[in-house]
Amino acid sequence: MKTKLSKIFAAIIAVLGLFVAMIPKYIFPICESGDLSFFSSYEPVMRCFWFGRIELFMGGLVVLSGLILFFRPTRETHFSIGALLIGLGLVIILVSFNTVIGSTCGHDHSLCQIGTKPAERIVGSIVIISGLIMVFFPGKRFKQK
Amino acid sequence: MNDWYLALSQIKRNPLRSSLMASGIVIAAAVMTAVALLIVGVNEGITNTVNRLGADIMVVPRGEEVAKQFNEALITGKPATFYLDPSAAEKVSKVPGVDHTSNQTFVETLTNARCCAGKFFIVAFDPVTDFTIKPWLKSKVPQSISQTENWMIVGDRILLRQGNEAQFYGTSFTVAGVLEPTGTGMDWTIYMSEKSLRKMVIASQAKAEMPLRIRQGDVSTILVKAETGVDLIDLAERIEQAAPEIQVVLSSTVAKLARQQLFAIASVLVCVVAGLWVMALIMSGVIFSMAVRERRSQIGLLIAKGANKRFIFKMLTKESIAIAATSSLSGCLVGLLIVISFRELLSNALGTPDVLPTAATTALFVAAFNVLGTATAVITAIMPVISVLKAEPYESIKQGRLT
Numbered sequence: 137m138k139t140k141l142s143k144i145f146a147a148i149i150a151v152l153g154l155f156v157a158m159i160p161k162y163i164f165p166i167c168e169s170g171d172l173s174f175f176s177s178y179e180p181v182m183r184c185f186w187f188g189r190i191e192l193f194m195g196g197l198v199v200l201s202g203l204i205l206f207f208r209p210t211r212e213t214h215f216s217i218g219a220l221l222i223g224l225g226l227v228i229i230l231v232s233f234n235t236v237i238g239s240t241c242g243h244d245h246s247l248c249q250i251g252t253k254p255a256e257r258i259v260g261s262i263v264i265i266s267g268l269i270m271v272f273f274p275g276k277r278f279k280q281k
Numbered sequence: 282m283n284d285w286y287l288a289l290s291q292i293k294r295n296p297l298r299s300s301l302m303a304s305g306i307v308i309a310a311a312v313m314t315a316v317a318l319l320i321v322g323v324n325e326g327i328t329n330t331v332n333r334l335g336a337d338i339m340v341v342p343r344g345e346e347v348a349k350q351f352n353e354a355l356i357t358g359k360p361a362t363f364y365l366d367p368s369a370a371e372k373v374s375k376v377p378g379v380d381h382t383s384n385q386t387f388v389e390t391l392t393n394a395r396c397c398a399g400k401f402f403i404v405a406f407d408p409v410t411d412f413t414i415k416p417w418l419k420s421k422v423p424q425s426i427s428q429t430e431n432w433m434i435v436g437d438r439i440l441l442r443q444g445n446e447a448q449f450y451g452t453s454f455t456v457a458g459v460l461e462p463t464g465t466g467m468d469w470t471i472y473m474s475e476k477s478l479r480k481m482v483i484a485s486q487a488k489a490e491m492p493l494r495i496r497q498g499d500v501s502t503i504l505v506k507a508e509t510g511v512d513l514i515d516l517a518e519r520i521e522q523a524a525p526e527i528q529v530v531l532s533s534t535v536a537k538l539a540r541q542q543l544f545a546i547a548s549v550l551v552c553v554v555a556g557l558w559v560m561a562l563i564m565s566g567v568i569f570s571m572a573v574r575e576r577r578s579q580i581g582l583l584i585a586k587g588a589n590k591r592f593i594f595k596m597l598t599k600e601s602i603a604i605a606a607t608s609s610l611s612g613c614l615v616g617l618l619i620v621i622s623f624r625e626l627l628s629n630a631l632g633t634p635d636v637l638p639t640a641a642t643t644a645l646f647v648a649a650f651n652v653l654g655t656a657t658a659v660i661t662a663i664m665p666v667i668s669v670l671k672a673e674p675y676e677s678i679k680q681g682r683l684t
């Protein structure tokens with residue numbers, strides 16, 4: 137992958153990470169989203185609060201991966217960040233299933249069920265696809281000095 | 282070395298250009314598929330609603346606003362409150378051609394009130410004359426229902442199940458049965474007997490934050506089952522003549538009204554999608570044209586070496602086919618994925634029973650848009666190739682070197 141293309145790709149990954157983090161807070165706000173902050177002393181009762189917080193951290197990690205790739209677009213970085221993104225994407229999708237960690241309550245028609253979770257799954261899938269592209273097309277070998 | 286190999290290696294050689302060309306087509310195809318599926322799905326949902334109404338004719342108070350409210354209540358379960366004159370039910374049942382009738386009374390519950398479980402649309406009906414609600418019951422209501430003081434039947438999307446209790450206007454009700462999913466407003470409605478409604482009205486004077494003001498004999502709608510072979514339009518006219526204060530809603534009119542509301546949105550969406558598709562085609566055409574112009578010297582050299590123009594045309598066409606077909610298919614699948622993922626959210630937002638058409642229609646639309654998308658994208662991309670092929674090899678090599 138050429139450096140220019142690699143940087144564009146890194147920027148796309150960072151934007152994807154921002155989406156993962158922002159979906160539960162701004163795009164499809166989940167219950168108690170008003171208190172979804174790092175320094176809030178509020179003790180949430182709803183399970184979806186924790187789902188939102190996990191996605192926030194996952195999104196942060198995806199952004200970080202994008203930034204690493206942006207500033208160091210080498211073949212090795214491509215491969216390792218790609219593998220990391222596949223894992224992160226999987227976790228983003230898995231936490232949205234109640235059977236895995238019981239992320240939300242059983243209200244089938246609430247916004248977190250019909251909006252937040254599908255959106256996280258779509259973005260999670262795109263993160264996995266990006267990871268796969270990077271693993272299989274890592275570009276030219278980085279010349280060590 | 283065949284032309285497919287050359288075409289694919291060209292795509293691989295310039296991934297940025299290829300992905301730019303593809304991304305425009307993916308976005309346009311995704312939006313086009315999603316919008317088309319939404320329009321067809323909503324239309325199918327309305328048809329299903331009308332087919333499942335059960336009544337041939339529905340009678341409501343006269344007025345355009347009432348008809349609109351009634352229509353929304355039937356399709357989305359949005360609460361509606363209007364009442365007919367108590368004498369209307371008797372007048373309607375006596376009209377020749379009417380086989381039998383069943384009355385329903387509409388109630389809207391209170392929001393943020395301690396006396397109510399939440400905002401719901403309640404319909405009171407007579408279990409003896411009813412012919413529209415009971416056929417939808419998931420399981421048989423137990424015989425002991427008559428002994429239950431206050432019972433209710435809930436739609437599939439109400440978060441209550443058999444045996445659960447909920448309070449409305451200070452009176453507690455027990456769920457006696459749950460309806461099958463209907464894809465209509467019935468899914469969001471709570472049904473109770475007229476007897477229970479009367480009790481609730483009386484109790485609301487003392488227990489509710491706001492008393493219910495429904496007079497004895499007040500009816501919101503009269504559902505009419507016509508005799509076999511009777512012309513429904515003639516019967517509707519006879520009913521309106523018998524009671525001028527009422528208006529008749531035919532099941533076909535419900536569909537027409539619902540479609541009218543959606544028509545405006547649909548036409549705007551179609552225009553936006555058409556614009557987007559034209560833009561994507563122009564973009565892919567320009568990018569491909571630039572790529573071909575960049576390769577004029579290469580094309581000239583190939584011709585000079587003995588490759589005929591037909592071979593080069595085929596190679597460039599295959600390059601555009603490979604990009605257009607894959608991006609068009611991915612776009613169509615992305616559009617489908619979006620509609621499936623946000624099916625419920627979209628149906629809530631649009632106020633329709635469903636937004637996804639049947640599997641066969643969906644597959645047909647995806648296949649059709651894929652073929653259409655690929656064909657138009659290839660035609661737009663290939664047009665500039667013709668002018669390059671018309672030039673002499675020497676001229677092409679010279680121009681290619683200059684650019």
